[in-house]
Amino acid sequence: MTLLRIPVLTVGTAVAQIWANKVRSMLTTLGIIIAVASVIIVSSVAVGLKQYMLDQFASFGANKVWIFPDWPDDQPERYTWRQVRITPEQARGLLENCPSLKRISPIMNLQARVQIGDKLRDFVKVEGISPDWHEIEQRFVTVGRPFKSIDEEEKAQVCLINDKGVEELGLPADPTGTVVLLDSRRFTIIGVVETKTPSPLFGGRNETKVEMFIPFSTGELMRPEPGMYIVGQTRGAEFVDDVKAEVRFYMRRARGLGPGEPNTFGVEAIDQVIGEFNKIAAAFSVGLAGLVGISLVVGGIGIMNIMLVSVSERTHEIGLRKAVGAQPAVIMLQFLVEAVVLCLVGCAIGIVLGAGVIMLLKLAPDSPVGKSEIPVWSLILSVGFSAFTGVVFGMGPAIKAASLDPIEALRHE
Amino acid sequence: MSIRIRNLAKVYRMGTEEVHALRGVDLDIGDNEFVAIMGASGSGKSTLMNIVGCLDRPTSGTYELGDIRVEKMSATKLASVRNREIGFVFQSFELLGRATALKNVMLPMLYSAQWWGARKRAKDALASVGLAERMGHKPNQLSGGQKQRVAIARALVNKPRILLADEPTGALDSKTSEDIMALFRELHNKGQTVILVTHEEDIAGYANRIIRLRDGRIVSDYPTDKDPVHQDYIQRALEHAQRMADDNAQTQSKSAASLAAVSASLAGGAS
Numbered sequence A: 001m002t003l004l005r006i007p008v009l010t011v012g013t014a015v016a017q018i019w020a021n022k023v024r025s026m027l028t029t030l031g032i033i034i035a036v037a038s039v040i041i042v043s044s045v046a047v048g049l050k051q052y053m054l055d056q057f058a059s060f061g062a063n064k065v066w067i068f069p070d071w072p073d074d075q076p077e078r079y080t081w082r083q084v085r086i087t088p089e090q091a092r093g094l095l096e097n098c099p100s101l102k103r104i105s106p107i108m109n110l111q112a113r114v115q116i117g118d119k120l121r122d123f124v125k126v127e128g129i130s131p132d133w134h135e136i137e138q139r140f141v142t143v144g145r146p147f148k149s150i151d152e153e154e155k156a157q158v159c160l161i162n163d164k165g166v167e168e169l170g171l172p173a174d175p176t177g178t179v180v181l182l183d184s185r186r187f188t189i190i191g192v193v194e195t196k197t198p199s200p201l202f203g204g205r206n207e208t209k210v211e212m213f214i215p216f217s218t219g220e221l222m223r224p225e226p227g228m229y230i231v232g233q234t235r236g237a238e239f240v241d242d243v244k245a246e247v248r249f250y251m252r253r254a255r256g257l258g259p260g261e262p263n264t265f266g267v268e269a270i271d272q273v274i275g276e277f278n279k280i281a282a283a284f285s286v287g288l289a290g291l292v293g294i295s296l297v298v299g300g301i302g303i304m305n306i307m308l309v310s311v312s313e314r315t316h317e318i319g320l321r322k323a324v325g326a327q328p329a330v331i332m333l334q335f336l337v338e339a340v341v342l343c344l345v346g347c348a349i350g351i352v353l354g355a356g357v358i359m360l361l362k363l364a365p366d367s368p369v370g371k372s373e374i375p376v377w378s379l380i381l382s383v384g385f386s387a388f389t390g391v392v393f394g395m396g397p398a399i400k401a402a403s404l405d406p407i408e409a410l411r412h413e
Numbered sequence B: 001m002s003i004r005i006r007n008l009a010k011v012y013r014m015g016t017e018e019v020h021a022l023r024g025v026d027l028d029i030g031d032n033e034f035v036a037i038m039g040a041s042g043s044g045k046s047t048l049m050n051i052v053g054c055l056d057r058p059t060s061g062t063y064e065l066g067d068i069r070v071e072k073m074s075a076t077k078l079a080s081v082r083n084r085e086i087g088f089v090f091q092s093f094e095l096l097g098r099a100t101a102l103k104n105v106m107l108p109m110l111y112s113a114q115w116w117g118a119r120k121r122a123k124d125a126l127a128s129v130g131l132a133e134r135m136g137h138k139p140n141q142l143s144g145g146q147k148q149r150v151a152i153a154r155a156l157v158n159k160p161r162i163l164l165a166d167e168p169t170g171a172l173d174s175k176t177s178e179d180i181m182a183l184f185r186e187l188h189n190k191g192q193t194v195i196l197v198t199h200e201e202d203i204a205g206y207a208n209r210i211i212r213l214r215d216g217r218i219v220s221d222y223p224t225d226k227d228p229v230h231q232d233y234i235q236r237a238l239e240h241a242q243r244m245a246d247d248n249a250q251t252q253s254k255s256a257a258s259l260a261a262v263s264a265s266l267a268g269g270a271s
């Protein structure tokens, strides 16, 4: 009963005590303030950076995998181009054999000669793609319509062009319906595809090239043995490893590779990049934990020091309280509560400071940490560790106060 | 709640030197007594008071407070006994400077099991020492006598069985001292056991029993009206007052009143 009432009543006393010594308290809790502010800032920036990364990935396709021809490292001369290349048949069987894949698109590279009216261009990048490509690459049409499965089935003579192409080839803003000759075949433009330039952080370059797209099946008519690769999308980030295993199993079987033989293809996923990021984040966290640990110890020593000062300043008062019947445990509790309140005040200042810094960081235009947010766990961690520091470092002074002899304490001025 | 002390000794060690503050004290104090402990400075009065008040423990000997064996108790148990059974009044008041009179009086209840109604009981205690109007004042807004009344209210608020006062008038002028002693007298008349330390015969005169200490031993223990030293002191004081009155009577007759006042105050304790 008493042990419950005292902390409640003591919080008020403690706050008053701290308020009466504002400057001293601020300086004392500096360690705590720094520790908490750094936890808040770093954890928030980490959230912001991660969100930024994810946004970047999402903008050029989240959960993406690539399947491409790849000569084995050790004895590349053993395998011919025919053995290594990805075939349209292999691409067609992929989806039903790999349940963790959500969608795929084979991509065929053709360099074609393009003629529009009297304008002629050689070696234009033309890609044969299937309709799911839009979704996987997150590149949609701004004018006209995207590819549909009917284009694929009918091997339609239609094409898409990017906005750079519209500009370079002198097409009208809405070029749909324009007839284009690709390697002397007639194609009709059905839409304009947006051009995505990934952030330089991810190897994006500013120069964009003219790009044209045709249905994959139409491409097969033009190139019987095309150079191609496959892009796919997993059902979610957590399926990446499944997809890799399924693809390897399927591809090895499709190619009739024996148990001792190496893979003649590659499967890569974007998760490698994310994995790298997570490694960096983990290293960061360890560094942060160290920093926080040191700050808290420094802060704790400050707290201990000020509490010892407080005990000796108030020795007389402690003597009086004991004389009227305060039990040692109650006195101890009073000083512990005071130490904890002191730490929590420091913690609150640290949180405000950290939040302020985050707000300033977010003000910068195009900041990669623009989406920084204070994670709840960092608040809980800060409050928890501050209180813990208060208890640990307040314990010594509190025990000292509790064990004072009432008469000697009363004699103390 | 009687006090039973046997062969009590207290030795202070200061380095290699030993100070024998109490050297074998036997003492019984019953319920509703009003006892004055007297003696020269350094005779061990405060040491004895502190042990009786459970603020300190004897080096040897036994102390029974009712059925409590005090000398065997832990610091925590002692604190509870102080809180419940003892009210202590100090020479220097010992009030919390930043707290109001009311908050000061509430302090012991903060550490007792009965917090509910603390404010009400503190107000009652302040009213009973005549300070109902000064509850919101801080110590620096009160006179010495008022501060000591607050301290007495605080000592009484948990309804202790024993009220202890170590030179309660030591820091007060003589008029205020008389008021404070009248208050003790009144409390005693209502049934309160009171033990006080003083080195002034005037103050001791308010008690019913006088115990004299010298060098840590009890050298005399009499009812006030049988204490030879005290009776001798009264005698001399009365004679002195008589002489003054006689001198004055020749010039002014109004001194009769002052004589009456002096005799009344001196005889008051022995009544």
Ligand SMILES: Nc1ncnc2c1ncn2[C@@H]1O[C@H](COP(=O)(O)OP(=O)(O)O)[C@@H](O)[C@H]1O
Pocket: B012, B013, B014, B019, B020, B021, B039, B040, B041, B042, B043, B044, B045, B046, B047, B048
């Ligand atoms: N804490 C202490 N340490 C050492 N000596 C003490 C202490 N308290 C009291 N004394 C000594 O014990 C003797 C009795 O002191 P005290 O009880 O205070 O006397 P009184 O109250 O009658 O003046 C004195 O000689 C005093 O110096």
Ligand SMILES: [Mg+2]
Pocket: B045, B046, B047
């Ligand atoms: Mg003394």
